[in-house]
Amino acid sequence: MTKIAVLVPCYNEEASIAKVVGDFKTALPGAAIHVYDNNSRDRTVEIARAAGAVVRTEPLQGKGNVVRRMFADIEADIYVLVDGDDTYDAASAPRMVRALAEGTLDMVNGARVTTIQKAYRPGHRFGNWLLTSMVSWIFGSRFSDLLSGYRVLSRRYVKSFPALAAGFETETELTVHALELRMPTAEIATPYKDRPVGSVSKLSTFRDGFRILWTIIVLVKEERPMQFFSLLAAISTALIVPILIKFVQTGLVPRLPTAILSMGLMILGFLALACGLILDTVTRGRREMKRMRYLNIPAPGSSLPDITE
Numbered sequence: 001m002t003k004i005a006v007l008v009p010c011y012n013e014e015a016s017i018a019k020v021v022g023d024f025k026t027a028l029p030g031a032a033i034h035v036y037d038n039n040s041r042d043r044t045v046e047i048a049r050a051a052g053a054v055v056r057t058e059p060l061q062g063k064g065n066v067v068r069r070m071f072a073d074i075e076a077d078i079y080v081l082v083d084g085d086d087t088y089d090a091a092s093a094p095r096m097v098r099a100l101a102e103g104t105l106d107m108v109n110g111a112r113v114t115t116i117q118k119a120y121r122p123g124h125r126f127g128n129w130l131l132t133s134m135v136s137w138i139f140g141s142r143f144s145d146l147l148s149g150y151r152v153l154s155r156r157y158v159k160s161f162p163a164l165a166a167g168f169e170t171e172t173e174l175t176v177h178a179l180e181l182r183m184p185t186a187e188i189a190t191p192y193k194d195r196p197v198g199s200v201s202k203l204s205t206f207r208d209g210f211r212i213l214w215t216i217i218v219l220v221k222e223e224r225p226m227q228f229f230s231l232l233a234a235i236s237t238a239l240i241v242p243i244l245i246k247f248v249q250t251g252l253v254p255r256l257p258t259a260i261l262s263m264g265l266m267i268l269g270f271l272a273l274a275c276g277l278i279l280d281t282v283t284r285g286r287r288e289m290k291r292m293r294y295l296n297i298p299a300p301g302s303s304l305p306d307i308t309e
Contacts, residue, residue, distance in 0.1 A: 013085055028094065064170035080096070087193055089110075131213065132147070173215065
């Protein structure tokens with residue numbers, strides 16, 4: 001029998017956690033519900049335990065730290081990762097699990113669909129679109145909702161995921177990991193609703209948005225070093241172009257300080273290009289190692305999991 005685990009990272013979610021646990025028990029009767037509390041100052045732990053969840057704690061603050069701990073601790077065949085704020089649709093879980101098993105996929109992303117302004121604020125909607133577009137342009141366009149907190153994952157995905165992020169940037173890392181290893185994935189539209197009364201969002205539009213943007217930049221450096229350092233090289237050598245044009249036309253160098261600065265930057269540009277070439281080889285080796293680790297874990301079974309027991 002296929003073992004399904006529902007993973008719920010939580011921080012101060014006493015107003016919603018009981019309903020989340022109850023809804024997923026109804027949607028996936030045979031699944032184990034794991035709630036990982038992240039230093040909540042309210043009654044999240046006792047309410048989750050009373051609702052029938054397996055409750056553990058992670059003292060390192062940040063959603064990424066909680067996801068890392070959950071992926072390390074919990075053994076299952078299929079993992080359903082969802083936030084504890086009762087904004088995601090538990091009734092969509094069986095369809096997402098079935099899609100993963102039926103298609104032998106490694107990740108099914110729950111793309112949020114809503115007309116409720118409070119549930120998906122314009123600032124969050126625009127930021128998600130911008131960051132999703134950046135990742136699509138750099139790593140490939142396979143997802144429309146980069147920052148969704150609702151995903152169904154295979155065992156080989158979970159146990160090969162490096163989980164380096166500390167906070168909300170973990171969703172970006174989850175997406176890029178699948179894109180980099182070219183894993184079989186899918187995306188299913190799922191209803192998204194407003195938080196219940198008494199529940200407050202932990203996401204800061206600007207602070208977490210900049211952290212996610214920085215994570216994308218770091219991932220480009222780590223996973224696309226040739227492109228990253230080639231761009232630095234191009235920027236570094238740009239100043240020399242007008243000086244070279246002037247020299248070809250007149251045989252003179254009218255701005256000697258600028259020429260010296262440009263030559264220095266051009267040397268740095270060539271060094272950046274050399275770094276890109278070297279790191280590109282290193283990255284290819286790292287990617288091959290991650291791929292081999294991923295392939296060492298069995299794929300999701302072709303038989304459909306029983307989600308009604």
